[in-house]
Amino acid sequence: MITRKPIFPHVIELNMQAGHLMGCNVYLVYDADEWMLLDIGYEDTVEEIVDLIRDLDFPLSHCKTLLATHADVDHSQGFAKAKQILKTSVTAHPRAAHLLETGDRLQTFAEIDAQGIHESMPPVIVEHKVNEGDTLRVGSLELEVWSTPGHADSQLAFRLGNLLLSGDNIYRDGGVGAIDAHHGSDIPSFIRSLERIRDSSIEWLLPSHGPYFRKDVAMINRVLDRLRGYLHLSDFGTCAIDWPLMKLWEQEIAEGKLPE
Numbered sequence: 001m002i003t004r005k006p007i008f009p010h011v012i013e014l015n016m017q018a019g020h021l022m023g024c025n026v027y028l029v030y031d032a033d034e035w036m037l038l039d040i041g042y043e044d045t046v047e048e049i050v051d052l053i054r055d056l057d058f059p060l061s062h063c064k065t066l067l068a069t070h071a072d073v074d075h076s077q078g079f080a081k082a083k084q085i086l087k088t089s090v091t092a093h094p095r096a097a098h099l100l101e102t103g104d105r106l107q108t109f110a111e112i113d114a115q116g117i118h119e120s121m122p123p124v125i126v127e128h129k130v131n132e133g134d135t136l137r138v139g140s141l142e143l144e145v146w147s148t149p150g151h152a153d154s155q156l157a158f159r160l161g162n163l164l165l166s167g168d169n170i171y172r173d174g175g176v177g178a179i180d181a182h183h184g185s186d187i188p189s190f191i192r193s194l195e196r197i198r199d200s201s202i203e204w205l206l207p208s209h210g211p212y213f214r215k216d217v218a219m220i221n222r223v224l225d226r227l228r229g230y231l232h233l234s235d236f237g238t239c240a241i242d243w244p245l246m247k248l249w250e251q252e253i254a255e256g257k258l259p260e
Helices: 014-018 043-055 079-086 094-102 187-199 217-230 244-255
Strands: 011-013 027-031 034-038 063-067 090-092 135-138 141-147 156-160 163-167 204-207
Touching: 011 014, 014 027, 014 043, 027 135, 027 141, 034 135, 043 079, 063 079, 063 135, 090 094, 187 217
Parallel strands: 034 063, 063 090, 163 204
Antiparallel strands: 011 027, 027 034, 135 141, 141 156, 156 163
């Protein structure tokens, strides 16, 4: 048995516990002997994660569920393998469940041919579908399910007291989860999700990548200003709601305006 290093009461982040980076952040939420995992990462790290959990003296048979923030390959490729080892269930948003159960490789970023990315996406049955307002229990703890679309239309976050297990909504450096129309991204929804996080009484954000951090309203406001700008620019293609430059260009064509 090794010493547990919770980052907050009842929460262990397994990269931090291991002392090296394995992949996306994997949070183990526990109370007494009952526990669940939030995301799992790639398939090739599953055995290391399971061995670590065993060394932390968590009974493998007491894993309540494997919980998905969303279906991206870097979060979920290992679910099928982990589920087989732990003999547990998988829990996800209904739209993420469809991607996980069909082994989708395009919307999950497992297949990006132009960048030479060709990952497998082993299908996995999702026993439990959850959405906004649902509650998950582990021991005596309750996790409140938040629907936080934007990066993905199926992204969930999970509130535990003053903590938000926040997925790919926002990172400590002010970055956000990738915006891509093929991925189901939606900038207006992203703005609403971040406004909700900003305006909540949450104190700490536990993202799916990078370090956890205290909520910074000023930083979130800067991010929101950036995203609002994307609504009217071409940077993310059809994720914009309009492109005012084209209306101006049409007007200048009609006027026969030449360079000055």
